[in-house]
Amino acid sequence: MAVRYIEPFIAATVAVFHELFQVTAEVQKPYLVKPGDPHNWDVSAIIGLAGDARGAVVLSFTDSFAYELTASLADTSASPPPDLVTDTIGEVVNIVAGNAKKGLEQYRLVISLPSIVKGKNHVIAWPTKGIPIIGVPFKTSIEPFHLSVGLENIVTYE
């Protein structure tokens, strides 16, 4: 995966946090993720990518930040139920993946329904093995979160 393919995902993430949550997401230094490395995230929302390129996009959060994001969209001040938190972060990664397609129009991509993985040091099952996975930490005024993208080129029209 060429590094430039991460850019539409970064731009979409920044835009979604701004539009949906009025939160400024500051991009930190991207790095190469080693699958299986320990991490401190409690929950990840995953969208698979298929079509001319295969891969996945993953957003990872602490529980407290996932709850805070959900509460900011909820009608009530009560703590949001867990299913609503799952719904919210699934919708966020769905919007990020769908919006990123605009910057990757050289590929015809199909996005999957979101899935959620929870638990301390949970493991992401990447759909393709051996592809480089780019990790992008984000900083916000509330808490940090993390974007990971792995995209294997199958077909190119360039």
Added chain:
Amino acid sequence: MRILVVDDSRVARNIVKNMLKSMYHVEDGFVEASNGEEAWSALQASSVDLVLLDWNMALLNGIDLLRRLRREDRFKALPVIMVTSEAAKYNVIEAVKAGANDYLIKPLTEKNLYEKVRKYFVQEGL
């Protein structure tokens, strides 16, 4: 005016409903469905004036529901606005070819939603 909001995300349905309620008096309220099959059943059970339709959903996705609607005489003229994260031009073209009246890309803004739905409220005299 009765609006069918079809989205597999409850949060997304609430965002749409809350934005619309802040702009218009949605006299006859909302009908909700979390996938295309539920929406199809809802359309058999009650009459709606406008459909706001997500794309990616389990069981029956939005674009396939739209094609099914346009094959039926009684739903050929039913206004359908796609409300989806699918932002690629080829998706917009596919939706328009399938019979979408309009296309909105998530995340929604009140301005974009207002502009897209206004003409349907005007047609209804609201």
